[in-house]
Amino acid sequence: MLNPADIIAGTRIVARPGVYVLGFYDTRITFYSQQVRALELAHALWHEHLLPANARVAVVGGGAAGITLAAGLALQGGTDVHLFEKAQRLLPLQGDSQRRRLDPHIYDWPNPDADHELAELPVLDWRSGPARDVRYAVLREFGEVRLATADRLTIRERHQVTAVTPQAGRFLVNFEREAVGGGRESASQEFDIVVLAIGFGIENRFALPGTETASYWHDAGIPGVEIDGNPRPTFLVSGNGDGGLIDLIAAASATFRHDNIVRGIAQRPGVQALRDALLAIDTEALAAEAMGQGFDFLAAYDVTIGAQVEALGLVDQMQEQLRAGVQLFFQTREPELLSIKTARLNRLAVYLLIKACGRQGAESFTHVVCDDVHQIASEPGDAQGSRRFACGATTVVADWVITRRGPGRETIRQPFANLLAGFEVEHAAWVQAFPADSIAPKLNPATYEHFKRLAAQAELPPPRYHINALLAALPRSVKLWLTGGDARWSGDVALADVATLWSDDTSLLELTVINAPDQLGTSLAHAIARLAIHALRIDLLVDVARWRAFLVALSSESPNTGGLRPPPLRALGGHPSILNPVTIPPDELAATINRALDGWLLEAVDRHLTRYMRHGEDPGHAVSFVAATDLRQQMEPIWQNWVQRFRAEPALLARFLGLAVCAKDDAAAAGEASVLAGRLLVTPLIRACAVALAVATAWQATAPRGAHPGNLGRDANGTHRTGHTCAAALIDSEEMALVALRHAWTTEFVLLPMQSVPATLIVAANSSLNKSSGGILLLGQPGVDGKLMLTVDARFRAAAQTSAAELVALLRGIEEDHFSRLKAAIEDGGGPQ
Ligand SMILES: Cc1cc2nc3c(=O)[nH]c(=O)nc-3n(C[C@H](O)[C@H](O)[C@H](O)COP(=O)(O)OP(=O)(O)OC[C@H]3O[C@@H](n4cnc5c(N)ncnc54)[C@H](O)[C@@H]3O)c2cc1C
Structure with missing residues (x-):
């Protein structure tokens, strides 16, 4: 220093x-x-x-x-x-x-x-x-x-x-x-x-005769939508200072967001491994410069970090960001394309760009070394608006010319x-x-x-x-209370924005609820519980004694799920905000909150499943089974159709979500099921949807069902079968995997994607207790009253991973076998077993 x-x-x-x-x-x-x-x-x-x-x-x-x-x-x-x-x-x-x-x-x-x-x-x-x-x-x-x-x-x-x-x-x-x-x-x-x-x-805007390049610092110098739709957008960039490198990278990228590219490189996991090699290359380049010699960065990068940048996925990342079909011509006076006078990150980005363009594809990069560039007459075949330039012996027909020859020092x-x-x-x-x-x-x-x-x-x-960060960190407040038979919501968070309270980046909300749960009525009390239990940062300011028991029963003591905790409770007090007031009947307020939260969940599940179905990505192993590409491709249109229906029919979505995390399918449990369907259980929700979609590719016409029983229905061969996809962890405080076969499911088929207890463990547990196979869950096994139980077991996984056809064959076989045996049993007078 x-x-x-x-x-x-x-x-x-x-x-x-x-x-x-x-x-x-x-x-x-x-x-x-x-x-x-x-x-x-x-x-x-x-x-x-x-x-x-x-x-x-x-x-x-x-x-x-x-x-x-x-x-x-x-x-x-x-x-x-x-x-x-x-x-x-x-x-x-x-x-x-x-x-x-x-x-x-x-x-x-x-x-x-x-x-x-x-x-x-x-x-x-x-x-x-x-x-x-x-x-x-x-x-x-x-x-x-x-x-x-x-x-x-x-x-x-x-x-x-x-x-x-x-x-x-x-x-x-x-x-x-x-x-x-x-x-x-x-x-x-x-x-x-x-x-x-x-x-x-x-800079001189007319440094390249016949062309004009707006200042680097002017948005007019940035190619805009006119490039869109051109299958081979051709850029001629002149000058290899930082301005030229930045605009070369920006011209090459689909979004012209140069900063995205440099940040993408700087934040790429493992990229720090390049540090020593890059610094050593710069030292060599500085020594060459001190002796008045040029330095070939590209050759040095190839030898030292070429394999590493491929292995780190940096070239793939660059290739993904390229403007489709882009043709890049980069003109410099010196034979070396890169100079030590420029920023290391810009140089590396250009190196990656050249490698990405060098791959088999429509994009290309050409380095032209010549003293100057001259515009020459265009020919009739030139694309509309594109112009011809003589760059030494090379002729470039360019749609866009960017000259970065440096400022007028x-x-x-x-x-x-x-x-x-x-x-x-x-x-x-x-x-x-x-x-x-x-x-x-x-x-x-x-x-x-x-x-x-x-x-x-x-x-x-x-x-x-x-100051903005401090303001953003200040708690916000909302007040909810009953007045003249209606419920009144007011506060810093408008009712229309209630779902934002489930976002990870939200600041603390102090939610004052003046009335006790029994005064609010079941639906509104459940909606508040759902909002607060799943939020990252909500403190409830309430009559603590009366709310605690209610919330504990729906979270840490819930017999139907594990892992939830009651929200922090504080005594009533303070001066909650009276902004954005809304006064409506309590049930309507509850429905508004629930609809917003259901919508939040649908978007979260949709984001994950879309990534899974399109790219096979499953962060956090939420889906947890690997689907072959063709199976994922078949799942996507089915999901899009479901999403459309969910968006159009809020009651269908609410029922689907509630039963996806709660095994109890009766009116008494509906309120609790809706409380469980929340942000903290989004992983089981994703899982329940994913397995239902995979099954729907085999059992066509399987779709969400909006009425009791279950949350799925299937019309096939003139019969309607009801189904339940359920990723609940517990039933009556017992592990789902252990009691699923004994549970009185209300539908004809049940999809159980639960992962909490591996099948092998259940087998071991059952055999050590000397139980019959009654507790072992395997694909296609009959449950109580002959229900068809479908689990994500080893056979399901193997078939899903192999191909859509394999899963179809497996599931159709199971269905036919199960229902024909069931039919035979009924005709024999024995009834379902
Ligand atoms: C193409 C290009 C890209 C760049 N990209 C980046 C980047 O991404 N990030 C970054 O941090 N920096 C970048 N820079 C560098 C950027 O120019 C500097 O960061 C910053 O502008 C330097 O501040 P300064 O005050 O030294 O010079 P300037 O910002 O140039 O300020 C000098 C001021 O002096 C005034 N002046 C000059 N002569 C006179 C006079 N005779 N009488 C009165 N006033 C006078 C000028 O009008 C000007 O306002 C880039 C520069 C260029 C050319």
């Missing part, structure tokens, strides 16, 4: 004491690193006593570096700071882009914490986001500093500094500004210290040429002495503490993201 003297050595101009240069001779500049340089310089000037009392300081440039330096100096006090910005607004570059993102640390990758989203600066702090939002956040904080330091900080927007002339130990700063009566006028002022924070300037530095003469050489020597810190400076703890203390003294508010 650099100390204050090092900082001064790297920023001062030796021949011009009192003039400092902020970052624009460094490489890999970022918004964050410029802020760090600025705070370090402000601190170092103070620490090294280089700020005479009441010094007048001119800061030239209102970008990230300039405003941060001006804020830092003003907070330190003792100086009179003037900030000159030639544009109409501060931070002009970042103001027009909602689609380019700023990340504070991502360019440090693969160093640890590079994907951390908070800048965590002591002043002008921000978090990752679209460039325009970051600008807005930083300017809001800058506004607070201005308020706190009004007499020490003067902002001069639309003031272009045209010259800085040393004069008897001081500096005459000449600038142009708008004259009061219109037009421009020149003026000058004297300063003791001048800090140049002029950045790199802006010379133009921006020109007014200060008298000061800057010799600085480049001085600074290069300094960079040699601090190769790492000059590229990615770190904020010294002493500097951090210094500004933290000054910010506290000035009573600056914490950054907005901090």
Whole structure:
């Protein structure tokens, strides 16, 4: 880490004491690193006593570096700071882009914490986001500093500094500004210290003759929907600085979300294994550069990490994100495609991109090396709007041209040429002495503490993201009570948003329920219990004694499920919110809550099953059996049909969900079944649906059933058979696996996907107790009264994993065998066994 003297050595101009240069001779500049340089310089000037009392300081440039330096100096006090910005607004570059993102640390990758989203600066702090939002956040904080330091900080927007002339130990700063009566006028002022924070300037939009490329920081420079539908969108990208690499990757990606790609790489599990190899390659490249030689990154990556990036799935990941059919032409002057001057993560992303395009597919990547690119006349066969370019010997017919040849450094530095003469050489020597810190400076703890203390003294508010996080963490409140025979819901969470209380990212809700369960009535009391038991963060403020027994019976003491706990209970009190009031009959309120929660469950199950059926993915082993691809393909349309019916018929969905987690199928148990069907039992719900769908591929016309008995029905060969898919863990406090065959199921067939007790264990348990096979659950076994029991046992699993046809054959055989034996038994007069 650099100390204050090092900082001064790297920023001062030796021949011009009192003039400092902020970052624009460094490489890999970022918004964050410029802020760090600025705070370090402000601190170092103070620490090294280089700020005479009441010094007048001119800061030239209102970008990230300039405003941060001006804020830092003003907070330190003792100086009179003037900030000159030639544009109409501060931070002009970042103001027009909602689609380019700023990340504070991502360019440090693969160093640890590079994907951390908070800048965590002591002043002008921000978090990752679209460039325009970051600008807005930083300017809001800058506004607070201005308020706190009004007499020490003067902002001069639309003031272009045209010259800085040393004069008897001081500096005459000449600038142009708008004259009061219109037009421009020149003026000058004297300063003791001048800090140049002029950045790199802006790019030449017409760098490639015949084409125009909007500024990197302007959303207009980003290809839009006009590319959609083009089967072979062709891009010509010129320039291999970071801007060119970023836009090459962005052009190649289906969504033009460059940040998704770099984050996808930086957060890929196991990617840290590449770290040492990447750093070693950079060291080699730096050595080559020091000797004035090029370095072939692609060859080095191939040898060192080529196999690893494949094994880590990084190339697959890149390939998945490619724009379909994209044709990429990348033009550079140097024979080497990548340069050490660019960010490591961008280089790696381009390497992955080239590998992904090199695979068998419609996408392609071509590197063209030539001094310049010329537009040539288009031919009739060229696609609409596409143009021809001669890139050396190669002709490219491009739909979109992106030129990133770098900003106009010379133009921006020109007014200060008298000061800057010799600085480049001085600074290069300094960079040699601090190769790492000059590229990615770190904020010294002493500097951090210094500004933290000054910010506290000035009573600056914490950054907005901090305040937002605090606000989001504050408990919200809802009040429910009976009034004039109706139930009234009011609070921070509108009734229409009640299902959001089951989200993982929700803040604490204090739900005040004035009345006891028996006063609310069964349906509303059950709906409240369901909401609170399954929520991650709901405290119930109630008459604790009367609610506790009610909730315990439905959760920890429930005879029909395991693993649920009553929600935290607190005594009534406080002032719950009266916002968003709704007053409706209690049963209607209960129905509204239940419908919203059923909808939440359906979406959760649908998300999981869709992923399972389309990609075979089963996070958390919720489905728990492996289905062959053709079986999954046959399940999907059946599920889509069910989902449509569930969405159209809330009562059908409610019945299906309740019975999927509760074995009792009678009116008395319906209330409890609905309480059990909740967020915490979403895994059994997924399981119950998945097995029912697999069975429905074999037993066609099996579908959800909306009336007693059961939750499934099947019309086949003129008969209607009722069924029950049930993933309940317990029946009357006994393990389902042990009592399922004895239970008085109400339907003709029963699907039991329970996994809690492996079949082998049940066999062992039964034999040790010297029981008959009555407790062993196997596929196709008859239960009480000849019910057909279908379980996910070894035979089911093997068939499902093999193919749809195998499962069909197995299940049809079982069905025919079972019902013909049943029929024969009835005809023999023995009745069902
Ligand atoms: C193509 C490209 C992509 C980039 N991508 C990223 C990225 O993804 N993330 C990132 O963090 N950074 C990125 N950067 C770097 C980005 O430019 C810096 O992060 C940031 O803008 C640097 O701040 P600065 O204050 O040094 O310079 P600037 O933002 O350029 O600010 C300098 C200011 O000085 C003003 N000025 C210049 N001359 C005068 C004068 N004579 N009189 C008065 N005012 C003057 C200018 O108008 C300007 O407002 C990128 C840069 C480019 C070119």
